[in-house]
Amino acid sequence: MAMEGNGASVSDGASKTKIPHVLTVAGSDSGAGAGIQADIKACAARGVYCSTVITAVTAQNTVGVQGVNIVPEDFVAEQLKSVLSDMQVDVVKTGMLPSIGIVKILHESLREFPVRALVVDPVMVSTSGDVLAGPSILSSFREELLPMADIITPNIKEASALLGGMPLETVADMRSAAKALHAIGPRNVLVKGGDLPDSLDAIDIFFDGKDCHELRSSRIKTRNTHGTGCTLASCIAAELAKGSSMLSAVKVAKHYVETVLEYSKDIFIGNGRQGPFDHLLRLKNGIHNSHRQGTFNPSNLFLYAVTDSQMNKKWGRPMVDAIEAAIEGGATIVQLREKDAETREFLEMAKACVGICRSYGVPLLINDRVDVALACDADGVHVGQSDMPARIARTLLGPEKIIGVSCKTPEQAQQAWIDGADYIGCGGVYPTNTKANNPTLGLDGLKAVCLASKLPVVAIGGINASNAGSVMETGVSNLKGVAVVSALFDRESVLAETRNLHAILMEAASQVK
Numbered sequence: 001m002a003m004e005g006n007g008a009s010v011s012d013g014a015s016k017t018k019i020p021h022v023l024t025v026a027g028s029d030s031g032a033g034a035g036i037q038a039d040i041k042a043c044a045a046r047g048v049y050c051s052t053v054i055t056a057v058t059a060q061n062t063v064g065v066q067g068v069n070i071v072p073e074d075f076v077a078e079q080l081k082s083v084l085s086d087m088q089v090d091v092v093k094t095g096m097l098p099s100i101g102i103v104k105i106l107h108e109s110l111r112e113f114p115v116r117a118l119v120v121d122p123v124m125v126s127t128s129g130d131v132l133a134g135p136s137i138l139s140s141f142r143e144e145l146l147p148m149a150d151i152i153t154p155n156i157k158e159a160s161a162l163l164g165g166m167p168l169e170t171v172a173d174m175r176s177a178a179k180a181l182h183a184i185g186p187r188n189v190l191v192k193g194g195d196l197p198d199s200l201d202a203i204d205i206f207f208d209g210k211d212c213h214e215l216r217s218s219r220i221k222t223r224n225t226h227g228t229g230c231t232l233a234s235c236i237a238a239e240l241a242k243g244s245s246m247l248s249a250v251k252v253a254k255h256y257v258e259t260v261l262e263y264s265k266d267i268f269i270g271n272g273r274q275g276p277f278d279h280l281l282r283l284k285n286g287i288h289n290s291h292r293q294g295t296f297n298p299s300n301l302f303l304y305a306v307t308d309s310q311m312n313k314k315w316g317r318p319m320v321d322a323i324e325a326a327i328e329g330g331a332t333i334v335q336l337r338e339k340d341a342e343t344r345e346f347l348e349m350a351k352a353c354v355g356i357c358r359s360y361g362v363p364l365l366i367n368d369r370v371d372v373a374l375a376c377d378a379d380g381v382h383v384g385q386s387d388m389p390a391r392i393a394r395t396l397l398g399p400e401k402i403i404g405v406s407c408k409t410p411e412q413a414q415q416a417w418i419d420g421a422d423y424i425g426c427g428g429v430y431p432t433n434t435k436a437n438n439p440t441l442g443l444d445g446l447k448a449v450c451l452a453s454k455l456p457v458v459a460i461g462g463i464n465a466s467n468a469g470s471v472m473e474t475g476v477s478n479l480k481g482v483a484v485v486s487a488l489f490d491r492e493s494v495l496a497e498t499r500n501l502h503a504i505l506m507e508a509a510s511q512v513k
């Protein structure tokens with residue numbers, strides 16, 4: 001029975017804050033790794049409101065899909081109307097659409113209530129091999145849904161099915177498929193290569209009708225990949241709802257998936273072949289076993305990029321571009337270190353950098369300046385032994401912000417823990433030009449500092465592609481990564497250098513394990 005609306009409307013003239021809003025039209029996954037549940041968590045992690053129209057309820061776990069119950073078409077229509085007629089949806093994202101009738105209803109609803117963008121994840125078969133939408137759906141996808149879509153995100157099998165069984169085995173095949181799918185009508189196509197056999201990287205192909213981009217990230221070795229496709233599409237929708245361009249939404253989403261897989265690679269849920277991951281980046285090393293209710297994850301120290309405005313000036317690149325390139329290349333945290341700018345100029349720059357880092361989910365720390373960190377709402381500060389003491393910085397910044405301290409000696413390392421710091425920056429490990437009169441500790445000095453503290457440590461000072469491997473291979477358990485300045489920013493291509501260093505660190509980390 002249909003219920004009447006309650007007739008009440010809120011329009012009291014009070015100031016209203018619009019929050020970006022994604023509506024997901026998808027199936028429920030009882031195991032909560034994929035489907036509606038993944039969509040809600042991905043949107044929440046990206047700071048976007050998510051409403052839900054449920055098309056089917058599945059009984060599903062890490063072993064497979066045990067049952068599917070399709071929601072009656074009329075009731076899908078009713079849910080769509082309830083949300084779209086009232087709730088200021090920016091972007092609609094679709095997942096499991098299990099019948100031709102449901103596709104038709106969605107098509108009609110979107111004509112009646114247009115939205116800014118439509119993201120279509122043409123879900124057909126789960127990775128466990130279970131059918132979520134049968135082949136009879138293909139023609140209605142092609143005729144009704146694809147031409148309306150701003151982007152479609154098929155995996156290899158789905159791209160092949162939509163193209164009548166065209167075989168897809170190589171990156172070149174993925175490129176041809178992206179172009180052929182574009183001809184069916186969607187504005188943009190992303191063919192996902194998560195299931196591409198024998199590929200070292202996770203490669204996706206993006207085609208916008210003009211240019212074809214090959215998007216690569218490192219392939220995380222983990223069983224916890226159930227729901228990557230739903231998460232990727234929801235994150236694209238979330239970034240579009242915030243106002244991103246399509247290419248940047250796709251890049252941010254891909255980077256987010258890589259980051260959550262890395263964070264969640266060792267978590268254990270379920271006994272089947274493919275487990276879920278933790279969208280909110282908390283389980284591994286996270287708040288559950290931290291001494292403080294903070295949000296710092298020590299894995300963020302893996303590739304720590306420290307900026308230098310002189311170097312960026314020398315190479316003629318704006319700070320935000322340099323930072324974006326470093327993040328794209330694999331930097332896991334950024335420290336803004338500014339020695340020349342006046343406070344106001346520094347603050348403006350810091351705000352822009354917070355914006356870019358936040359869009360990628362990478363923390364930004366401010367060197368030295370607690371006031372600037374507070375004013376731009378950065379994720380924290382890094383202080384030296386002659387800067388604001390960490391204990392006072394903690395009082396000023398509160399329990400949530402990240403605080404790092406530079407330490408050269410075991411005594412300083414012990415003090416950093418007592419003062420409530422989150423990590424230690426230890427160096428200079430090797431000689432460097434970026435800091436005058438800085439004594440060199442060598443790998444032995446680094447080890448001594450690591451062993452003196454429970455805190456995670458990042459090594460700094462003269463580290464580059466040729467010696468980063470030996471630093472990581474010291475194998476002390478709380479040494480979590482390396483911090484670099486010149487090796488990334490005093491170079492022609494920040495992206496290429498960061499990527500290279502990231503690969504070296506991954507290799508070294510796998511040796512240690």
Ligand SMILES: Nc1ncnc2c1ncn2[C@@H]1O[C@H](COP(=O)(O)OP(=O)(O)OP(=O)(O)O)[C@@H](O)[C@H]1O
Nearest residue numbers: 127155192193194195202218219220227228229230
């Ligand atoms: N092991 C991995 N490491 C890094 N990225 C990955 C990995 N596996 C998948 N991805 C990325 O995750 C995204 C989803 O890709 P995939 O091809 O697995 O989609 P899907 O099969 O639709 O996902 P689902 O498992 O939810 O059905 C892509 O950007 C892909 O490159």
Ligand SMILES: Cc1ncc(CO)c(N)n1
Nearest residue numbers: 027028029034035096126
């Ligand atoms: C409900 C649902 N939607 C999508 C997928 C694809 O991962 C799944 N396994 N379950």
Ligand SMILES: [Mg+2]
Nearest residue numbers: 127155194195
């Ligand atoms: Mg997959």
